[in-house]
Amino acid sequence: xxxKRSFYALLAATVAMFLCAAPAAIGKEVLHVYxxxxxxxxxxxxxxxxxxxxxxxDVTYDVFDSNEVxxxxxxxxxxxxxxxxxxxxxxxxxxxxxxxxKLDRSKLKNYKHLDKNILRVLEAVDPGNKYSIPxxxxxxxxxxNVKKVQAAFGGNAPVDSWDMIFKPENAAKLxxxxxxxxxxxxxxxxxxxxxxxxxxxxLDAKDYxxxxxxxxxxxxxxxKYFHSSQYINDLANGDICAVxxxxxxxxxxxxxxxxxxAGVEVAYSIPKEGAGTWFDMIAxxxxxxxxxxxxxxxxxxxxxEVIAGITNYVSYPNGxxxxxxxxxxxxxxxKAIYPSEETMKGLFTMKNMPPKVSRVxxxxxxxxxxxx
Amino acid sequence: xxxxxxxxxxxxxxxxxIGIPFVWLLLFLVFPFAIVFKISFAEMAxxxxxxxxxxxxxxxxxxxxxxxxxxxxxxxxxLYVYAYLSSLxxxxxxxxxxxxxxxxxxxxxxxxxxxxxxxxxLGIVLPSWTPFLLRIYAWIGILKTNGLVxxxxxxxxxxxxxxHMLHTDFAVFVGIVYAYLPFMVLPLYTxxxxxxxxxxxxxxxLGAKPWKTFIFVxxxxxxxxxxxxxxxxxIPAVGEFVIxxxxxxxxxxxxxxxxxxxxxxxxxxxxxxxxxxVMLLLLIIPMMWFHKHQxxxxxxx
Numbered sequence: 139x140x141x142k143r144s145f146y147a148l149l150a151a152t153v154a155m156f157l158c159a160a161p162a163a164i165g166k167e168v169l170h171v172y173x174x175x176x177x178x179x180x181x182x183x184x185x186x187x188x189x190x191x192x193x194x195x196d197v198t199y200d201v202f203d204s205n206e207v208x209x210x211x212x213x214x215x216x217x218x219x220x221x222x223x224x225x226x227x228x229x230x231x232x233x234x235x236x237x238x239x240k241l242d243r244s245k246l247k248n249y250k251h252l253d254k255n256i257l258r259v260l261e262a263v264d265p266g267n268k269y270s271i272p273x274x275x276x277x278x279x280x281x282x283n284v285k286k287v288q289a290a291f292g293g294n295a296p297v298d299s300w301d302m303i304f305k306p307e308n309a310a311k312l313x314x315x316x317x318x319x320x321x322x323x324x325x326x327x328x329x330x331x332x333x334x335x336x337x338x339x340x341l342d343a344k345d346y347x348x349x350x351x352x353x354x355x356x357x358x359x360x361x362k363y364f365h366s367s368q369y370i371n372d373l374a375n376g377d378i379c380a381v382x383x384x385x386x387x388x389x390x391x392x393x394x395x396x397x398x399x400a401g402v403e404v405a406y407s408i409p410k411e412g413a414g415t416w417f418d419m420i421a422x423x424x425x426x427x428x429x430x431x432x433x434x435x436x437x438x439x440x441x442x443e444v445i446a447g448i449t450n451y452v453s454y455p456n457g458x459x460x461x462x463x464x465x466x467x468x469x470x471x472x473k474a475i476y477p478s479e480e481t482m483k484g485l486f487t488m489k490n491m492p493p494k495v496s497r498v499x500x501x502x503x504x505x506x507x508x509x510x
Numbered sequence: 511x512x513x514x515x516x517x518x519x520x521x522x523x524x525x526x527x528i529g530i531p532f533v534w535l536l537l538f539l540v541f542p543f544a545i546v547f548k549i550s551f552a553e554m555a556x557x558x559x560x561x562x563x564x565x566x567x568x569x570x571x572x573x574x575x576x577x578x579x580x581x582x583x584x585x586x587x588x589l590y591v592y593a594y595l596s597s598l599x600x601x602x603x604x605x606x607x608x609x610x611x612x613x614x615x616x617x618x619x620x621x622x623x624x625x626x627x628x629x630x631x632l633g634i635v636l637p638s639w640t641p642f643l644l645r646i647y648a649w650i651g652i653l654k655t656n657g658l659v660x661x662x663x664x665x666x667x668x669x670x671x672x673x674h675m676l677h678t679d680f681a682v683f684v685g686i687v688y689a690y691l692p693f694m695v696l697p698l699y700t701x702x703x704x705x706x707x708x709x710x711x712x713x714x715x716l717g718a719k720p721w722k723t724f725i726f727v728x729x730x731x732x733x734x735x736x737x738x739x740x741x742x743x744x745i746p747a748v749g750e751f752v753i754x755x756x757x758x759x760x761x762x763x764x765x766x767x768x769x770x771x772x773x774x775x776x777x778x779x780x781x782x783x784x785x786x787x788v789m790l791l792l793l794i795i796p797m798m799w800f801h802k803h804q805x806x807x808x809x810x811x
Contacts, residue, residue, distance in 0.1 A: 215558050501587070506770060
């Protein structure tokens with residue numbers, strides 16, 4: 139009898155332990171942030187630790203490297219995150235699916251600092267800017283190791299043109315030193331269509347299967363790997379020499395190469411044919427637990443000095459007009475980061491695709507990578 | 511009185527203890543399977559969650575919408591069949607390699623002095639104390655172009671240009687064999703350690719050479735261990751995603767990657783679920799065979 143009673147006592151204690159585990163955190167203010175990898179200084183002295191010190195809110199900061207991973211968490215619901223950073227070509231559909239909550243502007247004192255022109259452009263995906271604010275933006279261009287690429291082309295590498303990648307005879311020259319692409323069907327397929335003079339947001343399956351795929355297949359043997367974050371280190375170390383990648387990531391790679399001092403010189407170019415451009419947004423999931431703290435964090439990220447500091451660290455331009463004076467002169471004047479008026483005209487945006495086109499893109503991408 | 515009734519409703523301690531594994535299976539196998547099975551008959555939608563409901567109740571009518579299109583779709587595109595076959599092939603190859611590597615290890619430990627057996631077994635299990643992901647990442651450093659192996663071979667003058675090992679099927683085999691080796695060695699060891707040495711002496715007395723004794727006595731007697739170890743490696747290897755994603759090349763096609771694409775890139779949870787259900791069916795067949803073999807073995811013993 140005693141044994142039986144003690145068994146139940148043990149069972150009850152175990153259950154109680156599980157039940158208590160969650161509320162134990164109550165009393166402490168917390169915030170769960172889910173951002174892209176390498177997208178702000180995560181160390182001491184970085185924005186997160188400053189925010190923690192100012193507000194006494196305990197921040198958990200996690201990272202992802204593809205919109206797909208973020209979206210799957212949001213669509214499953216109860217992701218546990220209070221602040222997330224989706225891109226413009228995904229956020230429209232996510233707003234329609236009801237995964238975000240309307241921002242409470244009364245809690246966002248620093249909203250006035252945002253760039254009005256950018257907000258107007260963003261209304262295309264978020265009408266009235268009700269659900270999101272801009273974080274950083276950038277382009278998808280060409281990163282390269284100056285010495286190795288020049289050596290491969292005997293001194294006159296066409297780094298100002300996509301011909302360097304999309305012409306098989308050129309790509310072949312890069313095989314030896316390492317040619318890499320983002321593992322991102324929407325980025326690369328849009329760019330390929332644009333290079334071919336077609337609509338980068340084409341809804342026609344034939345454009346992908348019969349136009350983009352044959353061109354990509356012709357350079358496929360020369361591509362070392364497809365990955366969306368690995369190239370930052372590899373380019374800086376000299377393991378690869380050319381990459382179609384995100385502007386800020388390539389510039390971070392340039393900075394890392396400079397710091398390492400091993401003589402690797404990395405450069406970024408927006409080829410003359412034009413390149414894709416995108417915005418990463420900040421939004422609060424509709425089922426977030428710490429809505430007040432999330433607003434505080436958004437407001438903190440709109441402080442001009444704070445967001446300028448992040449731009450100085452990650453080399454991506456931000457969507458905050460009043461932050462401009464606080465940005466380092468060398469970044470402000472870097473045409474790879476803040477493109478010239480003329481380059482801006484050649485940029486195209488990637489739109490949200492209907493499911494059928496998405497499936498065609500993924501299928502074409504799998505076929506490109508595996509040959510199946 | 512009231513208190514007494516309460517007591518009757520509660521299961522006895524014995525039933526509770528016996529019930530725990532069943533509750534466990536129900537919660538962590540049957541329920542998730544039922545949910546995935548249900549989703550596999552839905553249609554995708556722009557909503558949260560991103561698929562339609564199977565059951566709807568309106569105007570006093572319960573309607574059930576079963577969409578079998580997801581399963582038919584898997585046979586329309588040869589990609590899926592190819593990915594299943596390629597996964598089975600990779601898993602079978604890795605299992606065979608693990609057996610080749612694992613058998614001598616298990617045999618060696620089983621034949622070692624009883625005093626050091628536990629120490630040797632600890633050596634097999636010890637690497638698992640490091641997180642799985644970290645151990646796979648370590649292989650990137652070992653296999654990459656300017657990694658450990660290439661640098662060593664270059665220094666020894668055995669090769670002039672670095673070997674391309676990382677991001678190939680070879681690296682995936684290495685990763686799977688390495689990660690699952692303990693699952694091969696442990697069942698083999700428990701089997702081999704029980705092997706009665708008098709059989710080997712009898713074979714030797716009758717004039718069999720050591721290799722003959724091994725092939726005709728030891729190997730057949732350790733069949734149970736070989737099958738158990740192979741199943742423990744083969745089954746998780748078929749659905750393996752992390753190892754091919756980190757060590758494999760872009761042309762390494764395994765069903766885990768296809769599943770990832772369906773789920774994340776296409777946001778098509780119903781098709782992803784159908785892929786998972788078919789994979790489960792593919793795995794249940796070898797598992798049932800394994801189970802049948804085990805019951806047979808139990809009966810003969």
